[in-house]
Amino acid sequence: MNDSTTTAATIQRWLDEHRITEVECLIPDMTGQARGKIVPRHKYDPAAGLRLPEAVLTMTVTGDYPEQDFTPVADPDMRLVPDASTLRLVPWAKEPTAQIIHDCVHFDGRAAELAPRNVLRRILSFYERDGLQPIVAPEMEFYLVEIEPDEDIPLKPPVGRTRRTEAGMQSFSIDAVNEYDDIFDVIYDWCEAQGLKLDTLIHEMGTAQMEINLDHGEPLALADQVFLFKRTVREVAIRHGMYATFMAKPMQGQPGSAMHIHQSVLDRASGRNIFSEADGSPSPAFFHFIGGLQAYLPAAIAFFAPYVNSYRRLSRYTAAPINLSWGYDNRTCGLRVPHSPPEARRVENRLAGVDVNPYLAIAASLACGYLGMRERRQPSEPLTGSAYEQPHQLPRHLDDAIERLLACAPLAELFGEHFLRTYAAIKEAEYREYFDVISPWERRYLLLNV
Structure with missing residues (x-):
């Protein structure tokens, strides 16, 4: 057969x-x-x-x-x-x-060539050709919100089991997570039934903002899991009388939601993490990978911030990256290297919002790192202070991001020119449609005052 x-x-x-x-x-x-x-x-x-x-x-x-x-x-x-x-x-x-x-x-x-799974496979083929196997682990943040069918009304946090909404921000609070025990019990059960490998559940900074991490593994399998996880969480929330939203910045005055991507690269033949030398020290490939992320992520930002709303998150006032400084265990940086044993040395890309297409975001992050290794890019010095005090290095708007993407020949080589132009045209169409909408802020402050 x-x-x-x-x-x-x-x-x-x-x-x-x-x-x-x-x-x-x-x-x-x-x-x-x-x-x-x-x-x-x-x-x-x-x-x-x-x-x-x-x-x-x-x-x-x-x-x-x-x-x-x-x-x-x-x-x-x-x-x-x-x-x-x-x-x-x-x-x-x-x-x-x-x-x-x-x-x-x-x-x-x-x-x-336009199918997102095939796009990720295409990027992985470059690693495979070089005898390498990337490993990723996504972290997904999302909000639980009250059901509100009228999109002109701002979103609100939902009522928990105490019949009250959260007061203030409850970072890492166990009791705040327990407010929604019924929901998370079902999420874990349904994810287990689908073979989705959930790791940690925490309460994030925002009101009723949660984070669930997936176990590390092969990129295509993990992208599939993110794809199915989002679908599952939305379904559970609706059945419990609320929404789960994966918008990057759903509520004014609240932090945005990210999908951090932890990345390492193995040698296929030996299974060794190429980011570490035999003596446990960081390898040249480790620094080149970071150098590639710093060099090419600004051009690839449309994959990590794919909608107009995405750029509301990327602000120094919302605890999200505004540049591509890197540092050891420094969460203010766009690129963080967590403390780990040498065999688990990895780079955390903190740029992506949770509104991304997981196949394309993982593909783009791995593509930038691959280019860095191929070109032997050197990164900046690691930052020990606050990256929020450093200059803004990223595109501020979707139209700027599209221009940068179309101008990047190395990314076009990896992704394919036809796919890149198609993706850019889709984003341009979305931006044009958004730009036609007059916001409540404009009516409130400009209608009678200008």
């Missing part, structure tokens, strides 16, 4: 064993949302896969499209091929339901 036949047989056995009646066939789109089809079990053929319009990969967060076509004008389909390693139960479904992430391929077998 060929590989596709073996994969199809494996999937069919799993569906039979779990008595599945429906299959959710998922792909992550450019925003990180789940697109696809729900298929009755008896109609699902994993050997044949499914079809979906290729243009789905060019949709904006509002469901619109760029003015220019980046897929053929005939609006053709692409094939969705199931990845058996992503097969999981849907724990909140009433009937036995499976979910499986599919890969997007053209009918001639080529990978669809």
Whole structure:
């Protein structure tokens, strides 16, 4: 049997064993949302896969499209091929339901270059070619908020089990987390049912702001877990009468929400962390990786701050990075090196908001580090003071970020020119639509005063 036949047989056995009646066939789109089809079990053929319009990969967060076509004008389909390693139960479904992430391929077998999973695979292929294996561990912050259907009304923290909202900021408070015990019990249960490897749960700085970390592992598997984790947390929150939001800056006067990415690189042959020498000291590759992040993250910022709201978080007043200083165990820096034994030496990229597409953010961070190693980039000296007192080094707006991305030839080489231009056009379309909206601040202060 060929590989596709073996994969199809494996999937069919799993569906039979779990008595599945429906299959959710998922792909992550450019925003990180789940697109696809729900298929009755008896109609699902994993050997044949499914079809979906290729243009789905060019949709904006509002469901619109760029003015220019980046897929053929005939609006053709692409094939969705199931990845058996992503097969999981849907724990909140009433009937036995499976979910499986599919890969997007053209009918001639080529990978669809606009699909975020394929983009991450492309970046990983450069590491594989050099005999390297990146390892990542994402940390995800999010807010629980009161349900408010009217988007013109500011968000509020939800009521907990004491029937009160939080008073002030409750960083690392156990009791504040326990206010939402019912929610987190279900989150842990549903994540366990899906094989999502949760590590730590803490209360972050904001009111009803939480952070959950994932165990470290291979980048594509971790991006899949983030993709499914967001979907799971939103579902749990709604079933408990509140929203979970992964906006980067959902509430005025509150800190933003990040997705910090811890990164290390292993030698595939030996399994050794190449960031450490045999004597335990930092290696040249470690410093080159940091140098690459410092050199190329400003051009890649549109992957880490993908929406207009994202830039509200990147301010010296919101405990978020404003530059790419690096330091040992220095949380004010955009790049932090936590204390660890030599075999676990890693770099934490603190730039990304939790609103990112996890596949693209992980791909971009690894791409910048890879370029640093390839070009032997040297980083600045590590910072011991506050990076918030250092100059602002990052783009302030989405349109500035798009310009920098399009001007970066080394990133275009790694990501592919067509993907980079498509992504930039999607962001430009989103920015134009946002710019048409007149905000309450403008009406309040400009309507009668200018």
